[in-house]
Amino acid sequence: MASLLEEFEIHSLSKPLFTLGGHDITFTNSALFMFLAIASATALMVFAMRPRAIVPGRWQMVAESFYNMIHDMLLGTAGEDAKPFFPFIFSIFIFIFFCNLFGMLPHSLAVTSHILINLTIALVLFLVILVTGFARHGLHFLHLFVPPGAPLFMAPFLAVLEVFSFLVRPFSLSIRLFANMLAGHILLGVFAGMSVSLVAAGWLTGSFSILPLAVNIAITGFEFFVAFLQAYIYTVLASVYLRDALEMH
Amino acid sequence: MENSALKLLGAGVAMIGSLGAGLGLGLIFSAWISAIARNPAAEGKFRQVGFIGFAVTELVLLMCFVVAVLIMFVAK
Numbered sequence: 594m595a596s597l598l599e600e601f602e603i604h605s606l607s608k609p610l611f612t613l614g615g616h617d618i619t620f621t622n623s624a625l626f627m628f629l630a631i632a633s634a635t636a637l638m639v640f641a642m643r644p645r646a647i648v649p650g651r652w653q654m655v656a657e658s659f660y661n662m663i664h665d666m667l668l669g670t671a672g673e674d675a676k677p678f679f680p681f682i683f684s685i686f687i688f689i690f691f692c693n694l695f696g697m698l699p700h701s702l703a704v705t706s707h708i709l710i711n712l713t714i715a716l717v718l719f720l721v722i723l724v725t726g727f728a729r730h731g732l733h734f735l736h737l738f739v740p741p742g743a744p745l746f747m748a749p750f751l752a753v754l755e756v757f758s759f760l761v762r763p764f765s766l767s768i769r770l771f772a773n774m775l776a777g778h779i780l781l782g783v784f785a786g787m788s789v790s791l792v793a794a795g796w797l798t799g800s801f802s803i804l805p806l807a808v809n810i811a812i813t814g815f816e817f818f819v820a821f822l823q824a825y826i827y828t829v830l831a832s833v834y835l836r837d838a839l840e841m842h
Numbered sequence: 843m844e845n846s847a848l849k850l851l852g853a854g855v856a857m858i859g860s861l862g863a864g865l866g867l868g869l870i871f872s873a874w875i876s877a878i879a880r881n882p883a884a885e886g887k888f889r890q891v892g893f894i895g896f897a898v899t900e901l902v903l904l905m906c907f908v909v910a911v912l913i914m915f916v917a918k
Contacts, residue, residue: 597915598915666890669890670890765901768901768904768905768908769897769900769901769904772904772905772907772908773900773904775907775908775911776904776907779911822893825893826893826894826896826897829890829893829894829897830894830897833894
């Protein structure tokens with residue numbers, strides 16, 4: 594049973610580098626794939642944009658379309674004021690997207706299938722949102738938790754609800770990404786295991802193992818789509834939450 | 843019944859909640875499609891709202907899935 598979760602195991606690839614508060618800090622496979630994702634994303638952006646052609650080539654087209662997509666999405670969702678936050682939001686998108694894609698390689702680890710990584714990104718995002726909100730609006734930012742136009746006697750209940758929903762946001766944001774990656778990879782494992790055990794059961798049932806195999810190929814294609822979609826949704830929701838800090842309601 | 847059998851049953855029961863998420867996703871996509879059919883020029887504007895609705899509804903399904911995985915693989 595536990596073999597389905599085997600691909601999500603984190604193991605260290607080096608000797609303990611140093612100890613921090615009683616914990617051994619080692620270079621894990623999670624860190625390796627994070628470095629790979631950052632390195633390949635940087636390589637794509639640097640080398641693709643090197644020609645700086647007015648009529649873009651193939652690679653420059655890839656880089657520009659990512660840039661334009663996130664740029665238009667952010668300005669459309671959070672307004673023109675959100676422009677200073679574009680590098681931050683774009684980094685989040687590219688990092689999550691490349692981590693998801695690296696997870697699709699055989700024998701690799703999908704870094705985003707661990708809630709710790711997603712939650713760290715989400716908490717940094719919410720720190721940025723809170724600091725921006727208080728810097729821009731001062732204590733007026735607390736009006737975010739009292740919806741306008743609500744009757745006064747309802748305000749305490751609504752404030753509790755709104756505070757709760759605000760606090761839950763980083764968790765829902767990170768759980769969505771982590772559960773999606775986990776579900777996709779477990780699904781691939783289940784169908785692969787199904788075709789293997791059909792072959793093992795004899796030649797007659799083994800001839801039917803082509804069906805789970807075909808489903809598995811289709812799911813693999815779908816997982817590439819999910820890898821993009823979840824990175825996109827993460828950034829869309831991030832910019833929706835950013836709008837709260839910039840515009841308030 | 844054996845403990846492991848109860849565990850598998852529990853994981854299965856936990857996924858019943860995905861029924862609601864499936865219905866909700868179907869409603870969202872049907873509304874999305876009919877919105878695009880009525881006003882194809884505004885397709886770009888619907889995309890954002892559609893994805894946000896999809897993501898928020900899907901969270902219900904994923905919560906069920908996380909609970910099922912916890913029951914199956916983590917619970918003793």
